[in-house]
Amino acid sequence: MDFLPGFVAGLLFIPIILGLTRAFGIYSCVKECEAHVFTLFGKVIGTIDTPGLQFPVKHYGAKALLIPFFGKKYVVDTALRQHYLRSQMVNSEEGTPMGVGIWYEMQVKDPESFLFINANPDGSLQANVTSSTISTLSNLEMEKMLEDRHSLSRTVRQTVSPLSERWGYKLGSVYIRKVEFTDAHMVENITEKVVKRLVQVTSAMKQDGDNRVGLIKSETAYKVSQKMAEAAAARPRIVGQVLNEIANQDPEVLDTVLEVMEVENLLESRATVDLLPNSSNVLIQLGERNSVANGNVMIDTNETVTETRHRRND
Secondary structure, eight states: OTHHHHHHHHHHHHHHHHHHHHHTTSOEEEOTTEEEEEEETTEEEEEEOSSEEEOHHHHHGGGGGGHHHHEEEEEEEOSOEEEEEEEEEEEOTTOOEEEEEEEEEEEESOHHHHHHTOSOHHHHHHHHHHHHHHHHHTTOOHHHHHHOHHHHHHHHHHHHHHHHHHTTEEEEEEEEEEEEEOOHHHHHHHHHHHHHHHHHHHHHHHHHHHHHHHHHHHHHHHHHHHHHHHHHHHHHHHHHHHHHHHHHHOHHHHHHHHHHHHHHHHHHTTOEEOOOOTTOHHHHHHHHHHHHHHTOOOOOTTSSSSSEEOOOOO
16 A cells, blocks of 8 residues: 555656646647647747657757747648538629539648738638639620539639648639529529420420321331232132133133132122023013012023022111
8 A cells, every 4th residue: 555645646747747848848749630830939940740749859959948938839730621602693694693602622731821821811712712713603604604614613723722822721622513593583484494395395205206106007007908908919819820720621610610609609699599490481571570670680590590689688
C-alpha cells in the first residue's frame, strides 16, 4: 500500500506536466487533414501539416519557445469540403427566369493565404462561385442551359479557380446539378405541352402499328387468295388433261364419263326427272305445254337424259 500515494500522484502529475509542455509550445499534436500555422511578433514563421507528434523547436529553433508568449498558433482544417448553392437566379436568352443549383468542392492548400489574405475566404469563395455562375449562364439559350451543363460547369470552374487559389483554396469539382423554372405558370404550360406531345406521339405510334397490322393482313389475304386461285385453276387443268388422255384412248369412255358427270350435276341440283316412252307424243306435247307454262324443260329419252323437268326449291 506504500506505492498507492505515489501512483496517484503520478496520475495527477503527468497530465499537468503534459499540459504545461503543450502550453509552452514544447510539442504539438497535428491531426489528419489539419495544419498548424505559427506566428511570432505578427509574422508567420512556419506551417506544420505532417500528422503526428511534432516539436516546433526542432523546426524553428529556440524562437519556437517564444510563440506561447509573443505569438500564436492557428489550427486550419485542410479536409475536402463540399457546398451546394441553391436556386441562383439567372435569365435565359428568351428572358425566362430560372433557378440554378451549383455544387462545388473546396480544400485549403495554402493555410497562410487562407488565414491572412482574406478575412472571410468561405464567404468570398461562395460569392465568387455565385457571380461566376450567373455571368456564365445568363443570356444563354434555354436549350443549351438545360443540356450543356457539363461544359458550363467546366467554364464556371475555370473562372473561379484563379481567385480561389489566391485565397488559399484549391477548387475541386464544380457541377451544375439542377436547372429549374421559377415561374409556376410557365411550369404548368410546359407540363401541358409535354403531356400533349406525349399523347400525340403515343397516338402516332398506335396509328402506325395499326397501319402495319392492316398492311400485313392485306398482304397475307392477297397471298392466300392468290394461292387459292392457283389451286382452283389447277383442278380444271388436271381434269382436262385426264379427259384428253381418255379421249385419245377411247372416245366412248369419254362420252360415258361426261354423261355420268352431267347426271351427277343434275342430282346435285336436286331437280325432278320424269321418264316418258318414245311413242308418247301426246304426253310430250302436254309436257311441252306445261313446260312453257311452268318454266319446265323436257328432254327426249334418246338424248343424254330423257324428259327432265327442272323445279327449283325455294
